Amino acid sequence: MSSIQELCLQYWNGTVRVFPAIPEGWQDVSFEHFRTDGAFLISAERKAxxxxxxxxxxxxxxxxxxxPNLDGRLSWKGTKKGIKLLENQNGIYLFEIPKGATLLLQGN
Incomplete structure (x- = not known):
């Protein structure tokens, strides 16, 4: 089971990586509430x-x-005030998120 999770979500070098190692044949994949460092629950979806x-x-x-490995320009919205994008470097984003908030990231 941990091998499957590693295909979907990895944390190393201080960065969470979403779908970093999904086999090419897995066109449609999703997961819900994978826990990562910093008390965050991550959910993601991959289609086509x-x-x-x-x-x-x-x-x-x-x-x-x-x-997040999303195509195009990142758009984001949160469920609570206080969510801040602090940094954006080469597709790696640093967000500040208050307790109880949900942040949705999408590409466009």
Whole structure:
């Protein structure tokens, strides 16, 4: 089971990576509430070989550095005030998310 999770979500070098190692034949994949460092629950969906969206729920106030691997320009919206995009470098984003907030990331 942990091998499947590693295909869908990895955390190393301080960055969460979404669908970093999905086999090419797996065109449609999704997961719900995978826990990662910093008290975050991550959910994501991939359709037709492309990442569609990533949802991040914060169990505590904190920051998350994430590489969502979404195509196009990133759009995001949150369920609570206080969510901030602090950094954007080469498709890796640093967000500050308050406790109880959900952040939805999408490409366009």
């Amino acid at each position: 070989g492309k990442n569609v969206h990533v949802r991040i729920f914060s169990e505590q106030d904190g920051q998350i550095k994430i590489k």
